[in-house]
Amino acid sequence: MTTPQRHAKARALSTVAVEVLESLHQHRLLTVRQIHALHTPSTRPRWTYRILAGLAERELAERVAGPHRQGLWFLTAHGADTIQAAGTLAEPRRRITTPEQAAGPLRAHTLAVNDTGIAFVKAARERDGDGCGPLSWRHEIAHPYTAGRGRSGTHLVIADALLSYLQAAPDESLILHQRFIELDRGTIPPDQLASKLARYAQLNHYSVAKDVPEGPLWRAYYRTFPPVLVVLADQTPAAARRRIQKTIALYRSDPSQGRYGTVPTSFTTLPELTARGPFAPIFIPADKPDHYRDWLGNTHQHQPKGEHDVPA
DSSP states (O other), rough: OHHHHHHHHHHSOHHHHHHHHHHHHHHSSHHHHHHHHHTTTSOOOHHHHHHHHHHHTSSEEEEEGGGGGOEEEOOOOOHHHHHHHHHHEEEEEEEEOOOOHHTEEEEHHHHHHHHHHHHHHHHHHSSSBBBBBBSSSEEEEEEEEOOGGGGGOOEEEEEEEEEEEEEETTTSSSEEEEEEOOOOOHHHHHHHHHHHHHHHHHHOOOOSSTTTOOOSSGGTTTSSOOEEEEEESSHHHHHHHHHHHHHHHHHHTTTTTHHHHOOOEEEEEEHHHHHHHTTTSSSTTTTTOOBBBBBTTOTTTTOOOTTTEEEE
């Protein structure tokens, strides 16, 4: 199919259908429940399925059966070409999800990252003037944190997602909050998770070359360095609490802290985040593990900004 034909096909779709394609493109894998929450929350789920069925009929999207017979939806190569040709994407084309990958071992991780993003979308809808939409988080954001030599090459820290959230302040200005998201399903030992969190502090200091006037490399991408939110999924409350305590203890005793310090890091669970939202005091800060804060580090839900956020 030629590019003009793809443009025509994209124009023939409804606005919400195009938006669903964009979400499938960016988030790789979504359930009907997730698509409904993102794009058609005021309608019945049956309407969401009709949109997806129409995309499948046009061979733009495909589904595989997940646990409990829930449908897992992803973009086809034809769908990616169509949405790419329409010119509506903010990001370049990503690797296409195959049916095998959609049903594979990374499925649960991808869906949990998307549920994390959806919790912030729902929170923004409930707060006048805030902005966080279906495309407000991006998966697998990689940055170098140290330059290796020889075969080792440059070392990367790869966040599971980067979240961007615009919050309306009392003076009607907007504050941009950005957070690195680490989604933890308990599949690696706590010491490995703690070591990864410590690498964010190295990223905070990393420059391409010594004595670079512009400072650390991250300044080319962010206004301020994004704090880290660790979200635990697929673990019992007791197991999650023990894992948080162990990870914080290992993180705070990491030997690299003497050189690089720390970056603001806090922990919560996906069930708590989904049920209560990010503005509830459900986050445990690594520097004060006996306290609970909201995702901005506040004890009061309506303070306008966190310490590490900036006017948009």
